[in-house]
Amino acid sequence: MDDLLVIEDLVVAYSGPAGEVRAVDGVSLRLPRGASLGLVGESGCGKTTLALALVRLLPSCASILSGRILLEGEDLVQMPETAMEGVRWRRVALIPQAAMNSLNPVYTVGWQIREAIATHERVASREADRRAAAALELVGLDPARRFAYPHELSVGMRQRVVIAMAFACRPPLIVADEPGSGLDAISRAQVLGLMQRLRHRLGTSFVMISHDLEEATALGDLVAVMYAGKVVEVCPAGRFPGQARHPYSRALAAAHPPLRGPRQQLTGIPGEVPRPGSPPPGCRFHPRCPEAAAACRQVGPELSKVAPGHHVACHLWGGEGL
Amino acid sequence: MTQARVEAIELSRIYRGSRRRAVLAVDRLNLAIGGGEVFGLVGESGSGKSTTARLLMGLERPTSGRVLYRGWDPAKRPREFRRQAQLIFQDPYAALNPALRVLRTVTEPLAIHGVGTGAERRRLACRWLERVGLTPPRDYLDRFPHELSGGQRQRVAIARALILEPAFVAADEPTSMLDLSVQAGILNLLVTLQQEMGLGCLFITHDLAVARHVSHRIGVMFAGRLVEQGPAEAVVGTAAHPYTRQLLAAAAVGVLTEEVSFTAPSPDGCRFGPRCPRAGAVCREQEPFLTAIGDGHLVACHFPG
Amino acid sequence: MLKRRRARSPALGLVGAGILLALGLVALLAPWLSPYDPHHRASRPFLPPSAGHPLGTNDIGQDIASELIHGTRVSLLIGVLAAAVALSLGTLVGLVAGYYGGPVDVLLMRLVDVVLVVPFLPLVILLAAYLGPGMWNTVLVIGGLAWARPARVIRSQVMSLRSRCYVVASQAMGGRPAHVLSGHVLPGIMPLALAQFVLAASHGILVEASLSFLGLGDPVRKSWGSMLHYAQLRGAFLTGAWRWWVLPAGLMITLTTLGFTLVGYWLEERFDPRLRGGR
Numbered sequence A: 001m002d003d004l005l006v007i008e009d010l011v012v013a014y015s016g017p018a019g020e021v022r023a024v025d026g027v028s029l030r031l032p033r034g035a036s037l038g039l040v041g042e043s044g045c046g047k048t049t050l051a052l053a054l055v056r057l058l059p060s061c062a063s064i065l066s067g068r069i070l071l072e073g074e075d076l077v078q079m080p081e082t083a084m085e086g087v088r089w090r091r092v093a094l095i096p097q098a099a100m101n102s103l104n105p106v107y108t109v110g111w112q113i114r115e116a117i118a119t120h121e122r123v124a125s126r127e128a129d130r131r132a133a134a135a136l137e138l139v140g141l142d143p144a145r146r147f148a149y150p151h152e153l154s155v156g157m158r159q160r161v162v163i164a165m166a167f168a169c170r171p172p173l174i175v176a177d178e179p180g181s182g183l184d185a186i187s188r189a190q191v192l193g194l195m196q197r198l199r200h201r202l203g204t205s206f207v208m209i210s211h212d213l214e215e216a217t218a219l220g221d222l223v224a225v226m227y228a229g230k231v232v233e234v235c236p237a238g239r240f241p242g243q244a245r246h247p248y249s250r251a252l253a254a255a256h257p258p259l260r261g262p263r264q265q266l267t268g269i270p271g272e273v274p275r276p277g278s279p280p281p282g283c284r285f286h287p288r289c290p291e292a293a294a295a296c297r298q299v300g301p302e303l304s305k306v307a308p309g310h311h312v313a314c315h316l317w318g319g320e321g322l
Numbered sequence B: 001m002t003q004a005r006v007e008a009i010e011l012s013r014i015y016r017g018s019r020r021r022a023v024l025a026v027d028r029l030n031l032a033i034g035g036g037e038v039f040g041l042v043g044e045s046g047s048g049k050s051t052t053a054r055l056l057m058g059l060e061r062p063t064s065g066r067v068l069y070r071g072w073d074p075a076k077r078p079r080e081f082r083r084q085a086q087l088i089f090q091d092p093y094a095a096l097n098p099a100l101r102v103l104r105t106v107t108e109p110l111a112i113h114g115v116g117t118g119a120e121r122r123r124l125a126c127r128w129l130e131r132v133g134l135t136p137p138r139d140y141l142d143r144f145p146h147e148l149s150g151g152q153r154q155r156v157a158i159a160r161a162l163i164l165e166p167a168f169v170a171a172d173e174p175t176s177m178l179d180l181s182v183q184a185g186i187l188n189l190l191v192t193l194q195q196e197m198g199l200g201c202l203f204i205t206h207d208l209a210v211a212r213h214v215s216h217r218i219g220v221m222f223a224g225r226l227v228e229q230g231p232a233e234a235v236v237g238t239a240a241h242p243y244t245r246q247l248l249a250a251a252a253v254g255v256l257t258e259e260v261s262f263t264a265p266s267p268d269g270c271r272f273g274p275r276c277p278r279a280g281a282v283c284r285e286q287e288p289f290l291t292a293i294g295d296g297h298l299v300a301c302h303f304p305g
Numbered sequence C: 001m002l003k004r005r006r007a008r009s010p011a012l013g014l015v016g017a018g019i020l021l022a023l024g025l026v027a028l029l030a031p032w033l034s035p036y037d038p039h040h041r042a043s044r045p046f047l048p049p050s051a052g053h054p055l056g057t058n059d060i061g062q063d064i065a066s067e068l069i070h071g072t073r074v075s076l077l078i079g080v081l082a083a084a085v086a087l088s089l090g091t092l093v094g095l096v097a098g099y100y101g102g103p104v105d106v107l108l109m110r111l112v113d114v115v116l117v118v119p120f121l122p123l124v125i126l127l128a129a130y131l132g133p134g135m136w137n138t139v140l141v142i143g144g145l146a147w148a149r150p151a152r153v154i155r156s157q158v159m160s161l162r163s164r165c166y167v168v169a170s171q172a173m174g175g176r177p178a179h180v181l182s183g184h185v186l187p188g189i190m191p192l193a194l195a196q197f198v199l200a201a202s203h204g205i206l207v208e209a210s211l212s213f214l215g216l217g218d219p220v221r222k223s224w225g226s227m228l229h230y231a232q233l234r235g236a237f238l239t240g241a242w243r244w245w246v247l248p249a250g251l252m253i254t255l256t257t258l259g260f261t262l263v264g265y266w267l268e269e270r271f272d273p274r275l276r277g278g279r
C-alpha cells in the first residue's frame, strides 16, 4: 500500500543530569496516504515528543537514538537540516501544543497569516489579505480580528489563528498536538469539521494528538494509544473506545464524566505513571493493571493482532503475531 | 442568606484594541459564589471567561462595577485577599517562569507570605505535587518547565495555586491539557477540597460534562454576557438558551460539517442573534435580560425553551 | 510561525572574548610582563626602538612598552568601573520606570532623553575639568552620564516582562514589587544587562582615553590616553616617533574597544528577546 508516513522503531531520548530519559521508546506506526491517525495517551507519555520528532523540531537536549521516519518514502531522520527546512510546512506542518504561544507578539495576527501564505506562494498582498481574512472566518473568528495583536485575543482565539495558519499552507500531512484544547465545543467541532473537509477535498492526512477520545476518533481512521513511551494499542477508529482491548485504553474511556445520567465518583486510573527514566520491568502498565498476571511482571508484550487492523500489546490478548 | 465568598456586581470591562475597536469583554456581569460552592463557567472562546476571572482576582481594573470578597473590597486589604484567593492561569506554558525550577515555582506563594521554613516548604511542595499526581515528587522538584510535558506543567500550576490552601480559587481551564485519567484525579481533588475546606471555586471549562460533574451551578457566557445561569443539572438537562443548546449538541456530535461565516450582531439587539435559529424581529432591536424560568435558573432570551 | 531565526555565528563573539581574555591577562600580569617599572627612568629620553626598549623611551626616558602594558590595567579598570556605575544606575532607572509605568516612567524617560541629547563628550570634559583629575572622578563622570542608554534598553525589556503571565501570576499570589522584581524581572534582564555592561565598558574606555588625552585623566596613573597626551605634548605626532609612541597606544585602545564591542553585540544578539521568542 502507498504509505504517507511510516515510523519504524523510533527511540527519542532526553539527556539530562539524571541521565538518559527515553520519552519515546520503540514506536512503530504506519499511516496510509489520506488516512488520519488519532494518538491518545496519558499526560507525559511522549506524545508531544513524538510529534516534535516527526517535524524534527526537538529541543537541543533531545535526540533520535534510532529508528526511521519515512515521509513518502524519504527518511526524515537522516535528512540534513537544510533539506528539512524545505519539508517543514510544505510537506508536513505542526500545530504545536499550546499553539497560542507560537505567535509573534509584535505583529498583528493578520500579518502573520499573510506571511505564512507568502512564504509558500507568490500572491499579491491584497490577495494574501483576503485569504487571511477567509482563513480566520474558516476557524470561526471575526475577520476584523486580523488587525489584533496576539495579546488582544483570548487563548482559544489565538489557538484558532495558529490552526488557520497551518491550513493556509496546505501540506499533505498535518501533525496537530492537542488542537482542540482550549476551544469551546462549538469552535472545536468547527475546527474538526474544517479538518474533515480538508481531508476530503485535498486528501490531507492528520496525526491528531489529543486526550479527548472524541477528538481523536473524529478524524481518525486509526487510533493509537500510547503508554509510557510505547504504543500499546492500534485500532480502527470505529472500534475505539468500545472494542478497545488494552486495559489502559478501557480505563481511559471510563475516566470521563458522563454528560447525562447520574453523577458518579470518577475513578481515574489508580497508581502512578511510571517515570520515563526507569519504567517497571515487563509490561509498563502492570503496576496499575487490575488484570495483571505473573507474565506481565516479567515480559514486555509485543503488539499482536486481535482483529483486522487491530493490534494490542497485552498478554491477555495474545493473538497472532504482527 | 449566607454571605457570598466572592461577588461581582454589574461588572464590565471594555478593551480598546488596535484600530480603535472597542471590545466589550465583560458586560454588566452579576455573580455570587458562596463558600463550598463550585461555579462552573462555560462559553464560547473569547466570550470573556478569563477576563471575568482576572477581574474577580483584581488583576484588572473593571471599566465599571465592582468586586466584593466576603463582603469587603479586596483592594482595601490586598495582602489578606491575595493570601486567600488564588488564580490558576489558563496557559501553563506562559504561567511558569521558565528560569525557575519546579520547587521554587510551587513554593513561591509560601515565600511571598512567609509561611514555613525551607524544609517545611519543601515538604509541602512534595505533598501537593503528589496530590496533583506528579509522583514521585522528588523527580519533579528540580526540573525546569521546559522539561515537563503540557499536562505536567498544568499540574505544577495547580499545585502552586492550592499550596496556601486558599478560600477561593479561580481555576481557568485547569484541566485543558490533561488526559482523562489524570483529569479525574484533579477533579476529585477539587471536590474534596471544596467539601473539606469549604473552598469556593470559579471553574472555567470548555467541557460541559466536566462542568456538570464538579459544579453546583453553571453559568454560560456569550460575547461578554451571562446568557444562562442555574443549577448544574438544570442548565445541562433543560437548557433554555439556544446557545447552550448548540453547545450541548456540538459536545455530543463532535464535528460540525457546515461552513460558518461571521455576521456581526446588530448593536442594540441580542448578541447571539445572527447565529440563532429562533431569532425574530425583537431580537434585532432589543437585548434580552436574565429572567428566571425556574428555581434559580435564569436565562437571557426572548424565546427561551 | 515557529520559524527559527538562525543567530549569527558566534565566531566573532569568540574572537572578541579572546581579545578580552588576552587583555585581562596582560593587565593582571603587568608587573611580570613589563621589562621596566613604567614610572622610573630606564634610559635616555626619546630613544627609538631597540632590543632593550622594544618601543623606545618617552620624553623623560621611561620605557614605552612597560607604560603600554601597565596602561592596560588602568584603562580596563576605569572602563569596567565606569560601566558598573552606568549599569547600576541604568538598571535601577530602567526597572523602576518599566515596572511602575505611568508618571514615574514619563518623568524618568524625559530625564533619559535629556541625558541622551546633550552632547556627551563636551559635557564629560566640562565635568571632569570641574571635578579635577583623578581616577574616581573619571569613573563617576563617565558612569554618571552613560547610564541613559542601558536604562532605556532595560526599561523596554522590563515592560515586556511585566506583562508576562508568570510575572502577573507572582503579583496575583501577593508578591510585593521587591519580590516580583528580584525574583522574576531582574533575572529576565540579566543577559541584556550583561550585554549592555560590555558595551558600556567599551564606551568607557574610549571616553577615558579621550579625557586622559586632553590631560583631564589621573596624572599619577599611566593609561593609554595619558601616554597619547604626553606624546602629543612633546610633538611625537610631528616627528617619526609617532610610529612607536602613538601608534601602539592607539592600537591597544582600538583593540580593546573592538573586543568589548564584538562580545557585546554577540551577547545582545543572543539574548535579544525578539530573537529568543518561539517555544
Ligand SMILES: Nc1ncnc2c1ncn2[C@@H]1O[C@H](COP(=O)(O)OP(=O)(O)OP(=O)(O)O)[C@@H](O)[C@H]1O
Pocket: A014, A015, A016, A021, A023, A041, A042, A043, A044, A045, A046, A047, A048, A049, A050, A059, A061, A097, A276, B146, B147, B148, B149, B150, B151, B152, B177, B179
Ligand atoms: N527537556 C526534557 N528533559 C527531560 N525530560 C523531558 C523533557 N521534555 C519532556 N520530558 C519528559 O518526557 C516525557 C514525555 O513528554 P511529552 O511532552 O512528550 O509528553 P506528552 O505525552 O505530550 O504529555 P502531555 O499530554 O502532558 O502534553 C515526560 O515525562 C516529560 O517529563
Ligand SMILES: Nc1ncnc2c1ncn2[C@@H]1O[C@H](COP(=O)(O)OP(=O)(O)OP(=O)(O)O)[C@@H](O)[C@H]1O
Pocket: A151, A152, A153, A154, A155, A156, A157, A182, A184, B015, B016, B017, B023, B024, B025, B043, B044, B045, B046, B047, B048, B049, B050, B051, B052, B090
Ligand atoms: N488585552 C486585551 N486587549 C484587547 N482585547 C482583549 C484583551 N484581552 C482580552 N481581550 C478581548 O476580550 C475578549 C474576552 O477575552 P477572554 O480572554 O476573557 O476570553 P475567554 O472567554 O477566556 O476565551 P478562551 O476560552 O478562548 O480563553 C476577547 O474578545 C479578547 O479578544
Ligand SMILES: [Mg+2]
Pocket: A047, A048, A049, A097, B149, B150, B151
Ligand atoms: Mg504534550
Ligand SMILES: [Mg+2]
Pocket: A154, A155, A156, B049, B050, B051, B090, B172
Ligand atoms: Mg480564557
